[in-house]
Amino acid sequence: MKIISINAGSSSLKFQLFNMDDETVLASGLFERIGIEGSCYSIKYTGKKVKEEIEMKDHSDAVKILLDKLISLNIISSFDEIDAVGHRTVHGRDKYTDSVLITDEVIEDIDKFKEFAPIHNPANLLGIKAFKEVLPNVPMVAVFDTAFHQTIDEVNYLYPVPYKWYTDYQVRKYGFHGTSHKFIAKTLAEKLGRDDLKIISCHLGQGASLAAIKNGKCVDTSMGFTPLTGVIMGTRSGDVDASIIPFVMEKEGKNVHEVLDDLNKKSGFLGISQYSSDSRDIEQGITEGKRNCVIAEEKFVRSVVNYIAQYYVLLEGVDVIAFTAGIGENSINTRLKIVEELACLGIKIDIDANNVRGEFKRISTPDSKSEVYIVPTNEELMIARDTKAIIENR
Ligand code: ADP
Numbered sequence: 001m002k003i004i005s006i007n008a009g010s011s012s013l014k015f016q017l018f019n020m021d022d023e024t025v026l027a028s029g030l031f032e033r034i035g036i037e038g039s040c041y042s043i044k045y046t047g048k049k050v051k052e053e054i055e056m057k058d059h060s061d062a063v064k065i066l067l068d069k070l071i072s073l074n075i076i077s078s079f080d081e082i083d084a085v086g087h088r089t090v091h092g093r094d095k096y097t098d099s100v101l102i103t104d105e106v107i108e109d110i111d112k113f114k115e116f117a118p119i120h121n122p123a124n125l126l127g128i129k130a131f132k133e134v135l136p137n138v139p140m141v142a143v144f145d146t147a148f149h150q151t152i153d154e155v156n157y158l159y160p161v162p163y164k165w166y167t168d169y170q171v172r173k174y175g176f177h178g179t180s181h182k183f184i185a186k187t188l189a190e191k192l193g194r195d196d197l198k199i200i201s202c203h204l205g206q207g208a209s210l211a212a213i214k215n216g217k218c219v220d221t222s223m224g225f226t227p228l229t230g231v232i233m234g235t236r237s238g239d240v241d242a243s244i245i246p247f248v249m250e251k252e253g254k255n256v257h258e259v260l261d262d263l264n265k266k267s268g269f270l271g272i273s274q275y276s277s278d279s280r281d282i283e284q285g286i287t288e289g290k291r292n293c294v295i296a297e298e299k300f301v302r303s304v305v306n307y308i309a310q311y312y313v314l315l316e317g318v319d320v321i322a323f324t325a326g327i328g329e330n331s332i333n334t335r336l337k338i339v340e341e342l343a344c345l346g347i348k349i350d351i352d353a354n355n356v357r358g359e360f361k362r363i364s365t366p367d368s369k370s371e372v373y374i375v376p377t378n379e380e381l382m383i384a385r386d387t388k389a390i391i392e393n394r
Pocket residue numbers: 204205206207208234277278279280281325326327330331332357
């Protein structure tokens with residue numbers, strides 16, 4: 001069975017084609033600058049790479065080129081080989097508690113929920129509509145970033161604000177990175193042979209969120225109504241006092257959208273360090289003695305530790321703390337600092353074991369009270385697995 005996993009942005013389209021019989025990647029690639037001058041694509045397959053600048057007016061053009069290339073590069077011999085397409089979809093509001101076969105109703109809902117994800121849902125829809133146009137008879141599945149968090153109870157998902165905001169406008173915590181947290185939970189359950197694990201999943205990338213997971217179900221997560229909240233991130237502030245917004249609006253003569261833009265794009269690592277949003281640059285800045293890089297890193301570690309502590313209590317202890325995504329998988333130093341701060345909980349890091357990047361590995365000592373793992377995430381594979389499960393059970 002062959003499944004394409006799609007992540008469509010407003011001017012881009014990332015794909016991976018899986019052979020689901022053994023979950024190998026047959027091809028992967030990126031289409032960029034769709035609808036913009038200089039549009040191009042790159043496709044990797046069997047150790048080779050092709051790259052070409054080619055006009056793409058819209059996402060349908062990109063999909064047509066992608067499919068033609070899969071044939072002309074001999075990756076597949078006919079479109080009939082594609083059994084299904086899975087689409088990363090950011091917001092399913094509280095209606096979608098799991099991935100779902102895409103119907104006209106689902107398409108209408110993704111469009112309707114765009115007020116909750118004004119950049120992402122319309123972009124995801126462009127990908128869905130383009131495949132529907134080019135491959136009308138191939139089943140498609142929407143895999144929502146929010147779905148995994150729908151098991152969070154109302155005490156954790158409600159904000160302490162006028163209740164009407166929830167009942168009338170659906171203002172509540174939704175959470176994001178759900179596909180990644182689900183992948184982490186499933187991978188750990190499978191590798192450790194237990195489905196009753198208490199897990200704190202730390203997805204630490206340019207965007208970052210934590211999830212408290214019990215028996216495979218999400219109990220709480222650090223992102224909220226939007227991906228702005230929770231721990232500090234590359235350019236996002238994480239949790240801040242909302243009263244800062246009108247205060248800065250007055251000081252800088254900005255409107256609310258401009259200040260919100262500052263919180264989304266000029267805060268976090270970038271805001272504090274005044275240097276970079278990239279954790280590698282921050283680490284470099286620290287070695288060069290840049291004081292604000294030190295503060296940014298310490299603040300990041302502190303905010304992650306605060307959430308781990310909160311979730312440790314919420315879960316009444318934890319079996320596994322998992323690190324994933326760009327920083328979680330690769331930053332040896334950041335993992336070390338975070339786990340060292342958990343010493344009071346009897347959690348201990350094995351310094352030698354931690355000295356790796358991007359591989360599944362236990363990095364806690366044998367006598368640590370909870371285990372700590374690096375678990376490389378694979379959202380594309382999770383999308384393909386969900387898609388396979390749904391089309392098989394139709
Ligand atoms: P996203 O998918 O949210 O855009 P990623 O998961 O790719 O982000 O994570 C990007 C972050 O991971 C950046 O801050 C980058 O510095 C960090 N990162 C990637 N590789 C390394 C590495 N080798 N060492 C330290 N940090 C790394």
